[in-house]
Amino acid sequence: MNIILLSGGSGKRLWPLSNDIRSKQFIKIFRTGCGEYESMVQRIYGQIRRVDPKATVTVATSKSQVSSLHNQLGEEVSICVEPCRRDTFPAIVLATAYLQDVLGVSEKEPVVVCPVDPYVEDDYFEAVKKLSELAGQGESNLVLMGIEPTYPSEKYGYVIPEQKGALSRVATFKEKPDVRTAEEYISQGALWNGGVFAYRLGYVLSKAHELIDFVGYQDLYDNYRTLNKISFDYAVVEKESRISVMRFGGSWKDLGTWNTLTEAMEEPSIGKAILNDNCENVHVVNELDVPVLCMGLKNAVVCASAEGILVSDKEQSSHIKPYVDEISQQIMFADKSWGSFRVLDVEDESMTIKVTLNPGHRMNYHSHERRDEVWTVISGRGRAILDEREQEIAAGDVLRMNAGCRHMVIAQTELKMIEVQLGREINVHDKIKHAFPEKA
């Protein structure tokens, strides 16, 4: 099975866990068998590998997610990077061309496109595999997965099949309806459109060549910025007559809001939390080191992270976006290609952060124009290079870099440092990258 996982952009609906630089699919919130936590993307990746160990999985995403994907799925995961956002048609065409030119998938082979964020069980990927096989048989140009509705939702588009069987030609598509209309659709046998579909690779490429003048993956990548924004639904799905829908009746949840996300949590709390006996239907996600105490709450979600604290009635939590838009966000935590950082303290003329470098990783060789920095290594060991001079460093070492000093660290083990930034204009944009010194 060749599968393209569409890993969408940042979202504010799960603030303070998700924000401009941290997407919901990377939040570690699901219990694994061995008592650890994993993220949506880790969960889905594991499920695919379990159902089809030979699956070719490619994540189609933006550059900003590459570090997080490598951190969570390993360095070997196949990633097709969109140079900029151009809606789903260009993104799917780019990933399809990537499959052909980079991974060597042939025109006859089926490809499945699937969002990265549904909360499902393994039977879902059994169905995805079946979808792929159906597309490979070529009787339809497109085969969609239709999810049996559990309630008349206003959040999803609907697919109305011609017949009631497991597989049917599509009669028509319907946009997100109001509840009453949704009830009518469901009485007509409509299914939710979960955004999962399969096709033969050559089919999408021929559609692409009708609309875009390009040679292959690299050419498309280089000229991606010039493409028009257009959705795959509009460009392809709605115009296709040889299109079928396969019914899926298993468990499927869209974890886009706190309300639905907490339904997928196996325990009432993650992190340090105390809930008294008078709490009912309360979920706590606490990423801080200090405890959260909840008393007498009903139908509420509490989430505390380095970015802020949410306390919300579960129903109302879906209306969070405008409030988060108001919050001017100093990013307090970020995953990077080399590890992570967390802001510990902000003053007018200083900022203190904790830097964690993953074993074997290094930061860019860089300098700052308007700030000095002091590193105190608190654990691990590695090598630092300051103005081309290399030195071994370990817990307890203190390094001072004045403005202009070129510096970097290579971690041998996991290496943690407290970095104190000092200056009148501390700014993430004050960073000049330099070529790595030869000895590094």
Added chain:
Amino acid sequence: MNIILLSGGSGKRLWPLSNDIRSKQFIKIFRTGCGEYESMVQRIYGQIRRVDPKATVTVATSKSQVSSLHNQLGEEVSICVEPCRRDTFPAIVLATAYLQDVLGVSEKEPVVVCPVDPYVEDDYFEAVKKLSELAGQGESNLVLMGIEPTYPSEKYGYVIPEQKGALSRVATFKEKPDVRTAEEYISQGALWNGGVFAYRLGYVLSKAHELIDFVGYQDLYDNYRTLNKISFDYAVVEKESRISVMRFGGSWKDLGTWNTLTEAMEEPSIGKAILNDNCENVHVVNELDVPVLCMGLKNAVVCASAEGILVSDKEQSSHIKPYVDEISQQIMFADKSWGSFRVLDVEDESMTIKVTLNPGHRMNYHSHERRDEVWTVISGRGRAILDEREQEIAAGDVLRMNAGCRHMVIAQTELKMIEVQLGREINVHDKIKHAFPEKA
């Protein structure tokens, strides 16, 4: 007016603002006229000064509160320190002897004893002044303030007066009753006993000499540990027949729980907070740098501090104590005689804290046996002494103290430092104090 303010111990009922080392009376939660916030003790001290600018105010408290009292009320505030806890009779006798021997108050002068934590308006201290005058007239040995009950509370003791007038002899005292009994008392004209009373200084001293063998204040202080624990009510009040009660009908609130404390807040939130329109009767106190977002909550209090986060139904918040007892508290923030500290990060073999020294203050000259420390000065200037060697320090300076190194800082301006502690056994008890070096 000579007034003794009883400043009681730490409390957990307002966790995470109050805890083992931070008492509720020091929490800055009340708006002043000029848009700042002040604490209970600051508010009450200002009210007394307004009503009687010449009042002699002495705070009777334990050693642990001396720093906070000086920080909040200034260096000149009169403080009578109890060497250890011995209940209210010894504490009031000690403070009364302090008034005589240290402040030179004569035996005939009236003294008022008042708890530090009622939330009242200026008319309350007008009444306290009147109480003092009545005691000075000497018709009764003790004059109590009786607060007109606003509901049949189970939280207070009751005083039943002989007559209904403004001033009356006390018929009898009643312990905290159940609601039904409280209703009966109130129908008989009972008043709440708010713990405020006045006497002539010589009266309490003579009672004291009947029960305790001591010469004067210093002798009592030196032998304080040997005294029996006994309450002033039991030792004096309940045995006194020449005792009156003065009725007070003004505003009086006891801010011992989140439920009552939030009633005294003028605004729904202190600190960074967003409450959506669907919140009803919600109060937020946020001492953190990141925002709290509340959506669709009813009758709730949210409090976030460096120690933890409380989210509670207001009614239930009064039952907080057993839950806070469960929380093993690493103290994350503390006011000290010289400034304050805040824990920023805790790892197995390091701890990072932010230290703020007030201008003109210095820390003890000390060393640690099992940890190294690194200071990075982030603002201000002062002088540091490391192993008797003195140096000027200012923002940007980095100092490293290995285990065993004697060190201290004297702040010239407000001085802030990031202190990284490094070692396998980081512990507050690993601190050896040394005599100040001569040059300091």
